Amino acid sequence: MDVQPWVTLLDLLRERLDLTGTKKGCDHGQCGACTVLVDGKRINSCLSLAVARDGCDVTTIEGLAEGGALHPMQQAFIDHDAFQCGYCTPARSARRSRSSPRAAPRHARRCAR
Amino acid sequence: MNPFVYSRAADVPEAIRGATGDSVRFLAGGTNLVDLMKANVERPAALVDVTRLPLRDIEELPEGGLRLGALATNAETAHHPLVEQRYPLLSSAILAGASPQLRNAATNGGNLNQRTRCYYFYDVQTPCNKREPGSGCGAIGGVNRIHAILGASEDCIATHPSDMCVALAALDATVRVSGPEGERVIHFSDYHRLPAASPRSTTR
Numbered sequence: 001m002d003v004q005p006w007v008t009l010l011d012l013l014r015e016r017l018d019l020t021g022t023k024k025g026c027d028h029g030q031c032g033a034c035t036v037l038v039d040g041k042r043i044n045s046c047l048s049l050a051v052a053r054d055g056c057d058v059t060t061i062e063g064l065a066e067g068g069a070l071h072p073m074q075q076a077f078i079d080h081d082a083f084q085c086g087y088c089t090p091a092r093s094a095r096r097s098r099s100s101p102r103a104a105p106r107h108a109r110r111c112a113r
Numbered sequence: 114m115n116p117f118v119y120s121r122a123a124d125v126p127e128a129i130r131g132a133t134g135d136s137v138r139f140l141a142g143g144t145n146l147v148d149l150m151k152a153n154v155e156r157p158a159a160l161v162d163v164t165r166l167p168l169r170d171i172e173e174l175p176e177g178g179l180r181l182g183a184l185a186t187n188a189e190t191a192h193h194p195l196v197e198q199r200y201p202l203l204s205s206a207i208l209a210g211a212s213p214q215l216r217n218a219a220t221n222g223g224n225l226n227q228r229t230r231c232y233y234f235y236d237v238q239t240p241c242n243k244r245e246p247g248s249g250c251g252a253i254g255g256v257n258r259i260h261a262i263l264g265a266s267e268d269c270i271a272t273h274p275s276d277m278c279v280a281l282a283a284l285d286a287t288v289r290v291s292g293p294e295g296e297r298v299i300h301f302s303d304y305h306r307l308p309a310a311s312p313r314s315t316t317r
Binding site for chain 1: 114115116117118119140142143144147148150151160162164188212213214215217218
């Protein structure tokens with residue numbers, strides 16, 4: 001995949017790979033709605049240039065569930081009716097997932113190469 | 114964000130050679146630079162990606178003390194056992210700022226070189242001597258509660274936003290930098306400039 005250098009990881013995920021679970025909120029690294037895991041660490045995908053993450057493992061909300069089994073963090077949101085408007089739920093699930101029992105969720109996609 | 118030329122430096126000398134001219138910037142974590150590019154405060158013609166350079170280690174020095182790699186993230190530094198054990202002030206200061214997501218991406222070098230969060234610096238519709246020398250200062254007569262009490266000038270009252278840098282100054286750190294003329298070591302409290310009459314330059 002060819003990616004222009006000014007494309008953020010967030011825009012690549014949403015606009016090119018149709019992984020729209022990761023949300024664009026403030027687009028300035030403050031709200032956290034764009035949180036994804038890069039090499040297992042949560043970061044703001046809106047402030048990350050996609051080309052700089054070439055070769056990294058990127059996990060989005062789409063990759064947290066194992067087959068039909070929700071990640072414990074996703075299940076917890078359902079169990080506790082914790083959504084409110086729901087816009088930031090994918091990011092809140094992803095950002096908490098690292099310390100959960102299933103700490104290494106399936107990688108949804110690889111970065112652009 | 115304006116188009117720019119992107120390259121990835123293979124080693125430190127190549128990165129230094131690539132940083133020719135005023136419109137080239139080094140890209141590391143990007144948490145400040147990319148944000149400034151979105152706001153059109155930074156409009157570099159080229160970015161040199163330094164993220165793959167071997168500057169990520171945190172290591173003990175023979176004479177005592179630690180060397181913090183420029184590309185170690187703020188999170189790696191704050192949670193490093195040797196930093197936690199010997200310099201808890203530094204860990205606390207880093208963890209007092211930003212968010213976990215930002216600290217996982219932001220690097221130590223980037224933390225030192227980040228720009229002020231002055232509202233007028235970020236708003237390209239307003240005057241700012243730090244962004245556009247000679248244009249004036251919107252903050253002096255404007256919204257400035259977060260700004261300098263000490264060290265301000267008639268041209269600029271912006272502050273450096275880093276908590277980490279305050280701790281490094283208190284710990285009497287030094288900064289080792291590489292450039293076209295070789296390496297030099299700068300005492301931490303000399304690394305950042307007061308705004309004086311040329312607020313555009315924030316570091317030495």
